[in-house]
Amino acid sequence: MSYLPYALAVWILAVGLYGVVRSRNLIHLVVCLTVAQSSTYVLLLSIGYVNRGTAPIFADVPKGTRAVDPVVQALTLTDVVVSVTVAALLLALAIQAQRHADTTDPDELAEMHG
Amino acid sequence: MSRGVRSGLFLVSAAGLTALLLWAVAGLPDFGHYRGPYGKVLNSVAVGERHTTNVVAAVVFDYRGIDTMGEEFILFASVMGVALLLRNPHRERRQVPARIQSDAVRLAGIGFAAGLLVLGLYVVAHGYLTPGGGFQGGVVLASAFVLVYLAGDYHAYRSLSPTPALDVVGATGAGGYTVVGIVSLLLGSAFLHNFGPLGATGKLASGGSIPFLNIASALEVSAAFVLLFSEFLDELVVRPEARSE
Numbered sequence: 001m002s003y004l005p006y007a008l009a010v011w012i013l014a015v016g017l018y019g020v021v022r023s024r025n026l027i028h029l030v031v032c033l034t035v036a037q038s039s040t041y042v043l044l045l046s047i048g049y050v051n052r053g054t055a056p057i058f059a060d061v062p063k064g065t066r067a068v069d070p071v072v073q074a075l076t077l078t079d080v081v082v083s084v085t086v087a088a089l090l091l092a093l094a095i096q097a098q099r100h101a102d103t104t105d106p107d108e109l110a111e112m113h114g
Numbered sequence: 115m116s117r118g119v120r121s122g123l124f125l126v127s128a129a130g131l132t133a134l135l136l137w138a139v140a141g142l143p144d145f146g147h148y149r150g151p152y153g154k155v156l157n158s159v160a161v162g163e164r165h166t167t168n169v170v171a172a173v174v175f176d177y178r179g180i181d182t183m184g185e186e187f188i189l190f191a192s193v194m195g196v197a198l199l200l201r202n203p204h205r206e207r208r209q210v211p212a213r214i215q216s217d218a219v220r221l222a223g224i225g226f227a228a229g230l231l232v233l234g235l236y237v238v239a240h241g242y243l244t245p246g247g248g249f250q251g252g253v254v255l256a257s258a259f260v261l262v263y264l265a266g267d268y269h270a271y272r273s274l275s276p277t278p279a280l281d282v283v284g285a286t287g288a289g290g291y292t293v294v295g296i297v298s299l300l301l302g303s304a305f306l307h308n309f310g311p312l313g314a315t316g317k318l319a320s321g322g323s324i325p326f327l328n329i330a331s332a333l334e335v336s337a338a339f340v341l342l343f344s345e346f347l348d349e350l351v352v353r354p355e356a357r358s359e
Contacts, residue, residue, distance in 0.1 A: 002146065006139035014132050021124040022117075043139075048153060051146035056153075056169040058161050059244050059316060067169070069153030070160075074173040077249060078185045085192035088342050092199040095349060107117070 005046035012039035026094035026104040030087055037083045041076050048072035165312040166321040171242040174249075175327040179306035182327070183291055186334050190288050193338045193345075200345050202352065223265015230258035238332040242321050248328045252335025259340050268351060275344055280337045287334025294326050 016036025023029035048069030056070035238251030263271035295306040313320035
């Protein structure tokens with residue numbers, strides 16, 4: 001059972017990638033990519049978890065209380081920001097595709113030339 | 115490649131990838147038995163060294179401050195990229211009618227927007243004491259503006275968020291972060307090394323240069339998000355151009 005959170009991250013990645021491959025709409029594709037990327041948050045946060053550890057914030061608990069790892073949490077914050085920036089750029093590209101090709105279906109876009 | 119062939123190819127390779135990843139994570143330490151020493155050290159020394167009670171904020175704005183600078187500039191570059199991709203100066207703007215006619219919705223929207231603004235400021239200001247920080251609070255601040263659009267209309271939103279002002283705020287945030295780093299250099303320490311009085315632990319005036327970096331990132335993040343929303347909302351009001359086919 002102790003590997004279940006890691007396996008969950010792998011599952012989320014697989015589901016997200018499946019959505020990307022099967023997508024018929026660029027907006028849907030971006031959402032699926034975000035789902036796939038969210039697997040990294042689950043993986044990072046579950047790696048840093050310490051049994052019966054509290055949040056690494058010592059405002060209300062005494063110094064020296066057992067706490068989870070703060071470094072992976074900071075990395076997750078970076079991860080979230082990167083995910084948002086990628087999603088924003090891809091959505092802008094989807095609007096461009098709609099403007100120029102009049103479609104947001106990746107399959108129809110692939111048939112376009114020039 | 116047809117969809118069927120592609121799906122088949124994907125299922126085979128995804129099964130392989132999943133198997134490999136499951137094999138890899140089976141080699142990780144058991145859940146709850148984290149063995150990384152770096153976080154443990156920070157949890158025991160950060161409060162004493164930096165006088166901030168939120169160790170995650172201490173990591174983000176101090177121990178890994180240069181990493182966060184890169185993160186801020188990623189956001190900056192992405193907003194610039196979206197603005198470049200969506201710009202189209204030749205299209206005329208049309209008046210969009212207000213979608214919401216109900217006064218009750220407008221009043222509730224204004225109330226919630228004001229509340230969100232205060233909550234965002236609180237999350238930013240106490241970022242290095244309690245859960246929160248410049249990034250989280252910045253997003254909350256930006257969502258207050260979206261609420262103005264949702265409960266009011268596009269023109270109310272746009273007059274509240276003039277692009278030139280947002281550009282200045284965003285640039286101040288990104289530039290301010292770098293300036294704090296350069297001040298560290300001028301004081302004779304490493305780039306972004308903490309400086310200034312550390313103050314009393316648990317008080318707003320604590321943490322040396324962490325509050326300045328916190329506020330700089332809040333400015334950058336809130337301006338970046340409002341700019342992103344504006345870019346996408348502008349698509350609503352530009353007339354679809356005549357196609358040249």
